Amino acid sequence: MSADFIDLPQLLSARGTVRLPGSKSISNRVLLLAALAAGETEVRDLLLSDDTARMLDALRTLGVGVEPGAGNRWCISGVAGRFPVRASELFLGNAGTAFRPLTAVLALAGGHYRMAGVARMHERPIGDLVDALRQLGADISYLGNEGFPPLAIRPPALLPGRVVSLRGDVSSQFLTGLLMALPLLGVETTVEVIGELISKPYVEITLASMARFGVHVRRDGWRRFTVPADSGYRSPGVVHVEGDASSASYFLALGAIGGGPLRVEGVGLDSIQGDVRFTEALAAMGAQVSSGDNWIEASAPVAGTGTLRGISLDCNHIPDAAMTLATTALFAVGPTTLRNIASWRVKETDRIAAMATELRKLGVRVEAGDDFIRVHPPGAGQFLHPAAIDTYDDHRIAMCFSLAALGTPLRINDPQSVGKTFPDYFARFAEVSQGVPVIAIDGTSASGKGTIAARVAQALGWHYLDSGALYRLTALAAGRAGIGVDDEAGVAAIAADLDVVFAGASITLSGEEVSDAIRSEEISAAASRVAALPAVRAALLFRQRAFRRPPGLVADGRDMASVVFPDALTKVFLTASVEMRAWRRHKQLIEKGMAASIAALSLDLRERDERDSQRSVAPMQQSADAELLDTTNLTIETAVAQVLDWVNKVPKVG
Ligand code: DC
Secondary structure, eight states, rough: OOOOOEEEEOOEEEEEEEEEOOOHHHHHHHHHHHHBBBBBBEEEEEOOOOHHHHHHHHHHTTEEEEEEEEEOEEEOOOOOTTTOOEEEEEETTHHHHHHHHHHHHHHOOEEEEEEETTTTTTGGGOOHHHHHHTTTTOOOESSSSSSOOEEEEEOOOOOOEEEEEEEOOOOOHHHHHHHHHGGOSSSSEEEEEESOOOOOOHHHHHHHHHTTOOOOOOOEETTTEEEEOOOOOOOOOEEEEOOHHHHHHHHHHHHHHHHEEEEEEEOOOOOSGGGHHHHHHHHHOOOOEEEEEEEEEEEOOOTTOEEEEOOOOOOOOOTTTHHHHHHHHHEEESEEEEEEGGGGGGGOOOOOHHHHHHHHTTOOEEEEEESEEEEEEEOOOOOOOOOOEETTTOOOHHHHHGEEEEEEESSSSSSSGGGGGGTTHHHHHTTTTOOEEEEEEETTSSSSHHHHHHHHHHHHHHHHHHHHHHHHHHHHHHHHHTTTTTTTTHHHHHHHHHEEEEEEEEEEETTTTTTTTSSSSSHHHHHHTTTHHHHHHHHHHHHHTTTTOOOEEEEESSIIIIIIOOTTTEEEEEEHHHHHHHHHHHHHHHTTTTTOHHHHHHHHHHHHHHHHHSSSSSOOOTTTOEEEEEEETHHHHHHHHHHHHHHEEEEEEE
């Protein structure tokens, strides 16, 4: 995805089936274990994402044979604990699941390595892991700030056969990394966890993955973990990667809020991933959850017994999926409090701060502290505000906020961040969600679009967008501010800041009624000029899409079908002869008491048609999938009836 934003329409409902991508946590563990093992491993259903690409790159750099096969199968040629390349530089992006375990493995395996990541990776702590590795004789130094990547690793002077202590309350990835590396020592080693171990389910994934490769860690509660002597990894031959349970959470929540049933395939409730317990939280909120062999399904609470309800939950057991609850909370009755989430602060971004900031943009009240967040949903009769959500290079923020589209049209900035774990997330999302329907009516000036579109909207009980009015308002506001049409940035800034209220036939600009003022011929000409400025069109794009509210929208303009609402249910292109249009405009102006000549109006219309259809950006054109309606010889009633007829022929959604 190359766009730096994606606009989501407000959704009416969600249902369907999604095949999940492989689990990130399992994929990166399995890749590293397969590399360290003796023998070849075929990994099936591997996740292909930014984080696994970082791990695959690193393994190739270290001399491991890594070959893609058909489907998502990969063949990894294990090195039996000894990487062929003993000196190299590794770049691991923002992949914690690659950085932490590779640090531990390379520090104990021996060799000269430098390990770096993106700027955020260099802000994420690693000191506790380094301290533990040093107790075993590892030689690791910090190349930047003490306690943080980048790191330099030199061959260790091993002091094996020990009890190593490790802090457990910052990131469970430290314990994961250490445990995965310990079999390289060949002697029994015990890890003693200091402080509460957070994110225990991720450690369970580690232990299960190691067991698959023949190493059985003895566990004494969550305090002591012992890796027995002579426990080298052996390939089990073929390993299947489960679907990602954290990725499942977005779709399960979507089903719970948007009606459902929404089914995810690739993971069942017997998964080794702790995040499947997200389903318990969803059920506690009132959702219906069912599951079977390798699938889970969620639907809204039973019809008639109300909507989701807010909960208060200790989220230590589902740190990642808990983020999904923060946006699910927008659709519950009563506040939702997520507790024991301090680890959010050291993830891809400070997730507590990011969540709170972005949720507030939707107009809701949020309380946040060191280790909790509380979300107050909109009260009765209140709605979420359309907003542009920033994603902080954090895939989960992007995916969590997609749920808010069930309450408002939404813009998500930098949506490609989902590539970390779910590259085609938004395509899957679109397949299982039904947006508010739109009828797009484009056409030439004075072809009757406005009148016809407004009547169609009225007949259906839908909202109406007169997009031309926004260009007219921009022209009026720019003129009043003394900004010329050649100042593209200046006019675009005006467009972005328009303080306008549409209420029936009334249009107010900064509190002043301007519905007549924007219809003058002078403003018509100026509007056509500002509409040719790409920055102005970009500034007005989301404002237009924000009109798409339930139960539906009828929008008129020049690029409704081609640019603003390309997914419109029905698309109509209206036209009429220039003579007829000049005559209609003349009649309109005379009725408003404005002077006009038919000859001058004809000339003007020709010029505007020319400019609107020749401009480089979003030119007026009939979309290939639009119905053509020539109104030269039609009454308004006949034209409206024809549009409604086309609308009725479209299979119903929702
Ligand atoms: O539809 P109208 O005459 O009110 O539009 C005023 C101007 O704005 C017209 O010159 C074309 C331009 N416009 C546009 O470029 N794109 C739209 N979607 C709507 C109007």
